[in-house]
Amino acid sequence: MADLKSLDLIKTLIAFDTTSRESNLALIAFIQAYLSGHGVESMLVHNDAGTKANLYATLGDTDKGGVMLSGHTDVVPVDGQSWDTEPFQATAKDGNLYGRGTADMKSFIAVALAFVPEFQKRRLKTPIHLAFSYDEEVGCIGVRRLIDKLKEMPVKPAMCIVGEPTSMQVVTGHKGKRSFIANVRGLESHSALAPMGVNAVEYAAELITYMRNMARRIEADGPFDDLYEVTHTTVHTGKISGGVQLNIVPKSCRVEFEFRYLGIDDPDTLEAEIRDYATNTLEPQMQAVSAGTGIDIECYNDMPGLEMDPGEDVVAFVKALAGRNDHAKVAFGTEAGLFHSRVQIPTVVCGPGDIAVAHKPNEFISLEQIAKCEDFMQRLADRVSED
Numbered sequence: 001m002a003d004l005k006s007l008d009l010i011k012t013l014i015a016f017d018t019t020s021r022e023s024n025l026a027l028i029a030f031i032q033a034y035l036s037g038h039g040v041e042s043m044l045v046h047n048d049a050g051t052k053a054n055l056y057a058t059l060g061d062t063d064k065g066g067v068m069l070s071g072h073t074d075v076v077p078v079d080g081q082s083w084d085t086e087p088f089q090a091t092a093k094d095g096n097l098y099g100r101g102t103a104d105m106k107s108f109i110a111v112a113l114a115f116v117p118e119f120q121k122r123r124l125k126t127p128i129h130l131a132f133s134y135d136e137e138v139g140c141i142g143v144r145r146l147i148d149k150l151k152e153m154p155v156k157p158a159m160c161i162v163g164e165p166t167s168m169q170v171v172t173g174h175k176g177k178r179s180f181i182a183n184v185r186g187l188e189s190h191s192a193l194a195p196m197g198v199n200a201v202e203y204a205a206e207l208i209t210y211m212r213n214m215a216r217r218i219e220a221d222g223p224f225d226d227l228y229e230v231t232h233t234t235v236h237t238g239k240i241s242g243g244v245q246l247n248i249v250p251k252s253c254r255v256e257f258e259f260r261y262l263g264i265d266d267p268d269t270l271e272a273e274i275r276d277y278a279t280n281t282l283e284p285q286m287q288a289v290s291a292g293t294g295i296d297i298e299c300y301n302d303m304p305g306l307e308m309d310p311g312e313d314v315v316a317f318v319k320a321l322a323g324r325n326d327h328a329k330v331a332f333g334t335e336a337g338l339f340h341s342r343v344q345i346p347t348v349v350c351g352p353g354d355i356a357v358a359h360k361p362n363e364f365i366s367l368e369q370i371a372k373c374e375d376f377m378q379r380l381a382d383r384v385s386e387d
Contacts, residue, residue, distance in 0.1 A: 004370055006107070006114035007097075013106040014090040014099040020074040020138045023051045027073055031055055031113065031132065038116050042130075045145045052134040054146040059119045060127030060384075065158030067384065068129040068345065070335060071109040072136030072143070075101040081361035096364040103353030103365045108163030108373060111352070115377040122385035129157050136335060139179070139301040143335045150343050159314040162336040163351030165358060165365075166328070168372045170318050171349035173227065173329035175260040176305030176337060178267055182207060182278070182297045184242070187290040188251035197249030198286045198293045201242045204253040207295065210277050211235045211257060225262050227329040233261040233270070260331065263307030271299070304337040306347065314346040321379045322350055330355070350376075 016027040032042050035057055042057035060066065078087045078100055085091040087100040097107075109132060119128050134142035150156055164171075184207070186200030215235035224231045235257070242253025261267050278295040286293040308315060310327055319325060332355060336347040352373035353365040 004367065004374065006111040006370060006374060009110035009114050010097065010102070010107050010370070011090040013110050014101055015088055017088050018074050018101070018134075019077050020135055021077070024073045024134045025051065025053060028053050028055050028132070031109075034113060035116065035130075038120055040116065040120070043149070045149055047134070047142065047145070052142060054134060054142055055130070055132045056146060056149070057130045058127050059116065059130075060124035062127065063155055064127050065155060066127030066129050067380065068131050068157035068160040068339075069108075069112045070131040070133070070160055070162045070339065071105050071112070071164075071351075072133045072335065073106070073109065074134050074137050074142075075104065075106070076137050076359045078361070083361045085362070087363075092367075095368070096366050097370070098362055098364045100363055103165045103363055104355070104358035105164055105351060105353070107353060107365050107370055108351040111370065111373045111377055112163070114374070115381060118378070118381050119384075122381055124384055125386045126384035128380075128384065131160075133335060140303050140333070140335050140338055143338060144342075147338060147342050150345075156343060157345055159317065160336070160339045160345045160347040161318055162334050162339070162347060162349045163373075164332075164334045164336075164349050165351050165353030165355045166330065166349055167354055167369065168322050168324075168350060168352055168376065170315065170322055170324065170327045171330050172306070172308040172310055172315055172327045173225075173263055174306045174334055174337065174349065175228070175233075175262060175331055176267060177258055177260045177301070177303040177333050178271060178299055179258045179301040180256070180274075180297055180299050182255040182257065182295055184253040184255070184295050185293050186249065186251050186253070186286070187293055189249045191247040191249055194249050196289070198289050199249050200253040201250040203282055203286060203295070204240060204242060204255050206282060207274075207278060208237045208240070208255060208257075211237060211274060214273065223262060223264050225264060225329065228262070228331060230331055233259060233265045235259045235270070260333075261305065263305050303333045304341040306334070306337040306340055306349070308340070308346065308348060312346050314348055317383075318348050318350050321376050321383070323375070323379075
């Protein structure tokens with residue numbers, strides 16, 4: 001444990017409560033000061049309120065593309081979870097380091113920072129870029145502002161490594177996700193006169209049933225990608241609320257649903273099918289009773305998937321850094337899809353820790369995983385240096 005150069009930095013970063021509902025500025029100020037102390041300038045990209053910020057910095061020549069190391073600074077809440085240790089105090093025990101964000105994903109950020117002195121003392125023939133974001137855990141929101149800045153840059157990073165927890169496996173793909181709210185507008189009436197009303201809850205149930213049957217069809221017919229644990233696109237309803245009391249035909253109902261889609265699936269086609277059923281099947285039935293009824297569907301979050309060709313240079317490069325020849329795909333979303341689709345930066349996901357323990361009480365990362373990530377960074381330093 002004493003040989004890990006990143007351990008103190010991990011402990012420092014864990015101590016900042018950067019739950020997504022909180023500001024991350026104290027942590028960002030620490031990182032900015034740390035980088036400045038090593039002669040590295042950084043740029044901040046704030047949210048509208050000025051309460052959160054992305055950080056972007058370059059080590060080496062800004063006129064070259066280089067390798068971008070990316071991570072998010074926010075963490076999920078610990079509310080209602082039973083922890084055996086203080087979640088915002090990294091605790092070493094039995095070969096593991098416990099604390100919120102140890103796996104997801106402050107350890108990767110800390111390892112990258114710990115190697116800044118190494119990168120700085122070497123003559124970099126290829127620059128290293130650091131990109132640390134906010135509000136990833138609530139829909140990859142913050143990084144979109146940084147992406148807007150990257151689009152304006154005359155020279156963009158040539159490749160990106162997103163350090164989400166993959167147990168240092170090289171991940172070439174993850175599913176995309178679209179999240180929706182459907183507001184069903186019915187017509188209230190006394191339940192004794194139910195046919196004179198338009199029951200918003202019942203029409204919401206019909207929409208949900210249609211999407212469930214759609215999910216069954218996709219599960220049976222595909223398309224499929226065997227590199228995923230769940231090999232097909234999924235359609236899922238997560239929340240429904242409506243109605244006032246039993247003897248009133250409900251006037252409104254709200255449904256939240258999503259689909260997580262394979263890279264070989266077309267999200268526009270999936271969305272169009274759901275909208276078509278609502279508009280052309282359900283609404284005519286509703287409006288036959290009352291013209292003011294209907295279903296409004298809003299897409300409130302669109303997270304593109306990642307689909308990298310295993311033959312891409314970035315894949316071979318990161319496999320060499322990780323010391324392995326295989327690759328995988330994961331079901332969970334990351335910022336990698338945004339970097340790849342919105343800025344055309346070839347991107348893979350590779351970082352320390354196990355996603356299976358993320359978001360749970362007693363989140364941890366093994367010291368062995370931290371060591372592997374440090375080995376990864378050392379190989380990176382060797383690959384991008386002239387000496």
